[in-house]
Amino acid sequence: MTDRTEEPSPTPAPDAADPSSTDGPPARAARRPPKAAGATSEAAPATDGRSGPGKATRRRGSGARKRSPATDADHVHDVLVVGAGPGGSSCAYWLADAGWDVAVVEKKRFPREKTCGDGLTPRAVRQLADMGLEPALAGAHRYVGLRSVGFGRSLEMRWPQHPAFPSYGYTVTRHDLDGLVAERAAKAGATVWQGVEAVAPLLDRPVADPAGPERPVPADRAAALPICHGAVVADRATGTTREVRARYVVVADGSNSRFGRSLGASRRRDYPLGMALRGYFRSERHDDAFIESHLDIRDESGEVVPGYGWIFPLGDGRVNVGVGLLSSDQRWRGVNTTRLMDAFVRWAPRSWGIAPETSCGPPTGGKLPMGLAVSPHAGPNTVLVGDAGGSINPFNGEGIAYGYETGRLAAWALGEALAGGGHDAVADYGERLVHAYSDYFRVARAFVRLISNPRTMRACVSLGMRSEVLMTELLTIMANLMRPDTLGAAELAYRAMTVIAEHLPDPSRSDRGDALGA
Numbered sequence: 059m060t061d062r063t064e065e066p067s068p069t070p071a072p073d074a075a076d077p078s079s080t081d082g083p084p085a086r087a088a089r090r091p092p093k094a095a096g097a098t099s100e101a102a103p104a105t106d107g108r109s110g111p112g113k114a115t116r117r118r119g120s121g122a123r124k125r126s127p128a129t130d131a132d133h134v135h136d137v138l139v140v141g142a143g144p145g146g147s148s149c150a151y152w153l154a155d156a157g158w159d160v161a162v163v164e165k166k167r168f169p170r171e172k173t174c175g176d177g178l179t180p181r182a183v184r185q186l187a188d189m190g191l192e193p194a195l196a197g198a199h200r201y202v203g204l205r206s207v208g209f210g211r212s213l214e215m216r217w218p219q220h221p222a223f224p225s226y227g228y229t230v231t232r233h234d235l236d237g238l239v240a241e242r243a244a245k246a247g248a249t250v251w252q253g254v255e256a257v258a259p260l261l262d263r264p265v266a267d268p269a270g271p272e273r274p275v276p277a278d279r280a281a282a283l284p285i286c287h288g289a290v291v292a293d294r295a296t297g298t299t300r301e302v303r304a305r306y307v308v309v310a311d312g313s314n315s316r317f318g319r320s321l322g323a324s325r326r327r328d329y330p331l332g333m334a335l336r337g338y339f340r341s342e343r344h345d346d347a348f349i350e351s352h353l354d355i356r357d358e359s360g361e362v363v364p365g366y367g368w369i370f371p372l373g374d375g376r377v378n379v380g381v382g383l384l385s386s387d388q389r390w391r392g393v394n395t396t397r398l399m400d401a402f403v404r405w406a407p408r409s410w411g412i413a414p415e416t417s418c419g420p421p422t423g424g425k426l427p428m429g430l431a432v433s434p435h436a437g438p439n440t441v442l443v444g445d446a447g448g449s450i451n452p453f454n455g456e457g458i459a460y461g462y463e464t465g466r467l468a469a470w471a472l473g474e475a476l477a478g479g480g481h482d483a484v485a486d487y488g489e490r491l492v493h494a495y496s497d498y499f500r501v502a503r504a505f506v507r508l509i510s511n512p513r514t515m516r517a518c519v520s521l522g523m524r525s526e527v528l529m530t531e532l533l534t535i536m537a538n539l540m541r542p543d544t545l546g547a548a549e550l551a552y553r554a555m556t557v558i559a560e561h562l563p564d565p566s567r568s569d570r571g572d573a574l575g576a
């Protein structure tokens with residue numbers, strides 16, 4: 059069993075508005091013994107010059123004994139991470155990099171297919187760069203901005219200049235990307251078990267009232283969540299099960315989050331939920347310098363729907379084509395996304411060469427829980443990150459960056475908890491999320507409610523498409539790339555949106571009682 063550390067590290071907390079702003083969580087103290095659990099690869103000493111306080115002196119890797127959990131059922135990890143998507147792998151990387159004993163279970167084996175648009179915005183690139191992974195993206199397709207198409211017009215907008223984020227993005231398939239980040243976590247010292255599924259939490263007591271995925275929750279539920287000692291995990295190849303024990307557990311199992319539900323987390327149905335479908339197509343424009351979004355996709359009756367179609371060039375002979383729909387409003391719940399996708403394929407500009415004949419396979423889809431819709435984000439010793447916490451940006455459906463960022467914020471809180479802060483430090487994670495995102499997501503949710511009305515949607519898009527300046531500022535807002543150091547047009551427009559959002563009814567102000575009710 060791992061021992062406790064008396065003194066918290068003095069490392070400053072990350073700036074919540076820009077979770078990229080610090081290296082990582084408090085480091086495991088140098089006087090502690092080297093980590094006992096074997097990493098899937100030995101950790102290299104930090105050589106990137108970004109070491110935070112305490113990091114330079116810590117010992118990791120060397121002398122660590124390779125440990126098989128099958129024979130060490132009594133071992134208690136500092137942290138167990140369930141799921142190695144963007145949220146789980148980033149959290150594991152930052153914790154392992156700080157010297158903590160982290161185990162990750164991922165039910166699939168990398169590389170694996172993952173339904174996604176494969177678009178990385180500057181926010182996501184920043185996080186990958188901070189994990190030392192930008193060189194690994196050298197072969198990926200780099201793009202410079204967004205082309206918006208709608209109502210017969212087309213506008214090209216470059217990513218803005220920003221002090222914290224690059225002015226470019228990448229497209230890279232999740233098939234290739236997710237294994238890279240998981241491997242990075244392993245190299246930092248995390249133990250990553252692939253093909254291993256967490257099938258049930260180890261709880262100190264049964265969940266008294268296991269909330270269904272869509273049930274409202276009582277005000278005191280965060281405090282009422284059970285303590286989780288780890289998970290029963292199953293090797294998917296052999297079917298054998300065993301227990302993996304840990305002091306803290308990170309729920310990073312994606313939008314369906316069965317593990318989170320079994321702890322008592324649930325999604326607010328009054329928050330927006332996206333449904334999206336994507337497929338790959340061969341295209342001569344596979345290396346276009348802009349990703350493209352279509353803002354006037356229509357349902358079968360010809361009605362413009364609240365959502366968009368996209369064509370993201372991948373630079374490898376293919377483009378990722380998809381449609382996303384916001385089902386926040388009752389009237390859109392019946393829309394069939396497969397038919398929407400078929401219509402978009404028929405209707406997309408011919409220059410892309412998108413057609414049934416160039417399809418690389420049938421499209422696949424998934425849910426996008428948005429605006430911090432799932433909660434409570436922190437229990438006594440558990441945290442929800444990424445889609446498991448409903449962290450997708452309601453403005454644009456982006457979730458990869460928010461997976462990386464919330465994973466990093468959770469790593470910070472758990473580092474504090476492990477360094478002596480205990481359960482209070484875990485609870486702090488909920489506060490950090492509120493501080494980092496809740497104002498922005500409230501504005502985004504208000505925006506979503508507005509555009510759920512077809513008339514407003516049509517009016518907004520057709521007005522926006524008349525002005526490149528307006529759309530460029532809107533892109534800055536929707537991609538959460540406002541500058542902290544200037545009050546330009548985007549920042550002013552965002553302030554105006556904040557004031558408008560203040561006057562619109564907001565379900566987050568209803569009597570919910572968890573950290574987000576603030």
Ligand SMILES: Cc1cc2nc3c(=O)[nH]c(=O)nc-3n(C[C@H](O)[C@H](O)[C@H](O)COP(=O)(O)OP(=O)(O)OC[C@H]3O[C@@H](n4cnc5c(N)ncnc54)[C@H](O)[C@@H]3O)c2cc1C
Nearest residue numbers: 141143144145165175176177256311312424444445457458
């Ligand atoms: C069609 C579509 C297009 C999208 N396009 C984009 C886009 O272009 N850009 C963008 O930023 N976002 C996009 N998103 C959103 C993005 O995919 C998610 O927000 C992101 O994947 C969230 O990361 P995560 O780590 O929280 O979850 P996931 O990426 O879902 O990772 C969860 C991981 O946990 C594993 N897992 C699940 N259960 C268990 C278990 N019990 N035990 C062990 N492992 C488990 C899964 O195998 C998976 O690897 C899109 C989503 C969809 C559906």
